Amino acid sequence: MLLVPCPYCGPRNSSDLRHVGEAISRPDPNAASPEQWRSYLYLRDNVADWNVETWYCTRGCRKYFKVERNTATNEFRDPPMPGNKIGGKA
Amino acid sequence: MANLSIGEGFIFTLLRLRNYVEPMGLLNDVASRGASGAKKIVGSRGSKPPRYSAAGLIAKGLRGESWPRVWRDVPLRSAYDVIIVGGGVHGLATAYYLATNHGITNVAVLDKAYLGSGGSGRNTAIVRSNYLTPEGVAFYDRSLALYNSMTDDLNINVMFSERGHLTLAHSDSALRTMHWRAEVNKLQNIDSSVIDPQQVKEIVPSLNVSSDAHHPIAGALYHPPGGIIRHDAVVWGYARGADHHGVEMHQKTEVLDIVCTGGEGPDGKGRGGKVTGVRTNRGDVSAPIVVNCTAGWATLISDMAGVRLPITTQPLQAAVTEPVKVFLPAVVVSGSLHVYVSQTDRGELVFGAAVDPFTNYNVRGSLDFTEGLAGHILELMPGVSKMRLLRQWAGLCDMTPDYSPVMGFTPVDGFLCDVGWGTYGFKAGPVAGEQMAECIATQRTPKLIEAFKLGRFEAGRLVGEKGAAAVGH
Numbered sequence: 001m002l003l004v005p006c007p008y009c010g011p012r013n014s015s016d017l018r019h020v021g022e023a024i025s026r027p028d029p030n031a032a033s034p035e036q037w038r039s040y041l042y043l044r045d046n047v048a049d050w051n052v053e054t055w056y057c058t059r060g061c062r063k064y065f066k067v068e069r070n071t072a073t074n075e076f077r078d079p080p081m082p083g084n085k086i087g088g089k090a
Numbered sequence: 091m092a093n094l095s096i097g098e099g100f101i102f103t104l105l106r107l108r109n110y111v112e113p114m115g116l117l118n119d120v121a122s123r124g125a126s127g128a129k130k131i132v133g134s135r136g137s138k139p140p141r142y143s144a145a146g147l148i149a150k151g152l153r154g155e156s157w158p159r160v161w162r163d164v165p166l167r168s169a170y171d172v173i174i175v176g177g178g179v180h181g182l183a184t185a186y187y188l189a190t191n192h193g194i195t196n197v198a199v200l201d202k203a204y205l206g207s208g209g210s211g212r213n214t215a216i217v218r219s220n221y222l223t224p225e226g227v228a229f230y231d232r233s234l235a236l237y238n239s240m241t242d243d244l245n246i247n248v249m250f251s252e253r254g255h256l257t258l259a260h261s262d263s264a265l266r267t268m269h270w271r272a273e274v275n276k277l278q279n280i281d282s283s284v285i286d287p288q289q290v291k292e293i294v295p296s297l298n299v300s301s302d303a304h305h306p307i308a309g310a311l312y313h314p315p316g317g318i319i320r321h322d323a324v325v326w327g328y329a330r331g332a333d334h335h336g337v338e339m340h341q342k343t344e345v346l347d348i349v350c351t352g353g354e355g356p357d358g359k360g361r362g363g364k365v366t367g368v369r370t371n372r373g374d375v376s377a378p379i380v381v382n383c384t385a386g387w388a389t390l391i392s393d394m395a396g397v398r399l400p401i402t403t404q405p406l407q408a409a410v411t412e413p414v415k416v417f418l419p420a421v422v423v424s425g426s427l428h429v430y431v432s433q434t435d436r437g438e439l440v441f442g443a444a445v446d447p448f449t450n451y452n453v454r455g456s457l458d459f460t461e462g463l464a465g466h467i468l469e470l471m472p473g474v475s476k477m478r479l480l481r482q483w484a485g486l487c488d489m490t491p492d493y494s495p496v497m498g499f500t501p502v503d504g505f506l507c508d509v510g511w512g513t514y515g516f517k518a519g520p521v522a523g524e525q526m527a528e529c530i531a532t533q534r535t536p537k538l539i540e541a542f543k544l545g546r547f548e549a550g551r552l553v554g555e556k557g558a559a560a561v562g563h
Binding site: 014015035045047071073074 | 550
């Protein structure tokens with residue numbers, strides 16, 4: 001169980017949200033080389049340390065936001081960054 | 091494990107004790123294993139390790155001799171031909187087959203904790219070969235064959251119980267996938283068929299097959315050769331076997347960096363580079379070949395060589411109940427309910443589930459898991475509602491986007507990977523070791539693992555195995 005600090009709803013159980021994954025920027029599909037596109041699709045840093053990631057508040061505000069979490073200890077670092085959209089509709 | 095809790099350390103101590111006490115089990119088991127007619131497959135070069143038997147223990151006791159170490163404890167040398175990072179089933183099997191099949195014995199297996207402390211000691215010990223893709227089926231079938239003859243090959247009782255494996259379908263679409271898998275399996279001579287709920291009930295009477303369940307059972311994929319095996323014995327068996335042929339095992343030896351030259355990245359790492367050795371907490375060791383068999387920690391190790399892997403790390407939780415009289419004769423898996431269950435020889439029910447829904451390196455259990463698991467189990471077997479859970483634990487899974495492993499060469503010369511084994515690494519351990527050993531010895535990718543190359547992600551040739559490899563979909 002994880003208390004995820006949603007910037008809009010406050011702390012919520014992780015089962016109310018969806019872990020989208022590491023926050024990565026999407027290359028321009030018209031300009032990206034196949035190699036860049038594949039690395040965007042598949043490669044992640046997967047660090048055992050502080051990492052910026054994207055969550056989607058499925059059962060709350062239904063907004064995407066970025067937050068910093070330590071993947072070794074599952075601590076969150078305040079404050080989350082509201083308004084940062086990544087992927088899909090926000 | 092970086093931070094073993096006191097509880098885990100205690101259980102480990104118990105397991106170690108069991109290692110010395112349980113060879114008694116050999117007396118009534120090894121005879122039946124030998125009689126099962128398992129095919130002898132491994133062409134072992136030289137002798138086998140001595141039989142790990144109760145008779146030997148008693149004889150040594152009567153003669154007043156000491157019970158020898160299962161593997162030697164030798165000082166770390168400064169150079170080897172091959173360094174294997176990770177002392178689990180995959181790393182130890184690779185070392186064992188390097189020595190037995192290819193005569194390469196100047197090998198060191200390094201583990202930052204103790205042998206079998208990661209996924210090899212945390213899995214639910216299920217083996218099967220009824221996968222979905224032809225590549226997957228061929229691969230796991232070979233693994234099952236190696237597991238079948240393992241007790242004889244390694245001279246240690248791995249307690250393989252070929253009890254049958256049921257994958258339940260709770261919907262028409264799931265049943266369609268089961269038919270698909272059964273046909274792929276039959277084409278490759280795997281014993282696998284779809285059965286109806288009444289036949290399921292005949293095999294496992296404790297299952298609720300009535301149509302008024304929340305997720306009624308619509309049928310199942312039945313795979314008689316599947317079963318469970320004693321995972322610690324597999325680890326110890328490979329370690330003993332490798333040790334017998336001269337391979338060195340170094341526990342509490344953490345790899346801190348991989349030394350490379352000539353690569354395009356910083357410090358000579360990355361594409362085009364060449365491995366020259368590793369830095370460990372016990373000093374520098376040089377070797378022309380370094381193999382990454384570190385499962386959940388795979389990306390941390392490969393980053394040290396400048397190789398990026400399409401892997402994320404997610405824990406998978408499992409749990410075990412108090413022991414009861416045997417009532418569950420087969421392994422039961424339900425994809426829709428995200429659960430699999432088998433009963434051990436001691437009578438405990440062992441449960442596993444899907445990976446946790448977010449990436450992390452933490453092996454603590456969660457209440458979410460226990461609640462979800464209990465609900466799903468009661469859906470399948472309402473009769474076990476009064477059973478108590480003894481303990482729960484987690485292991486780290488290295489998940490790839492297509493649920494298939496990453497094996498073989500990387501863009502860095504001399505740096506090989508056998509990772510990305512996600513939730514299905516244990517059942518693949520023997521064949522992965524055998525193929526990796528061939529890959530290292532011949533410097534060519536064997537046909538059986540051709541499809542699992544790291545380059546498949548750049549080439550867009552993914553091997554989609556999620557339908558048969560995972561329960562969380």
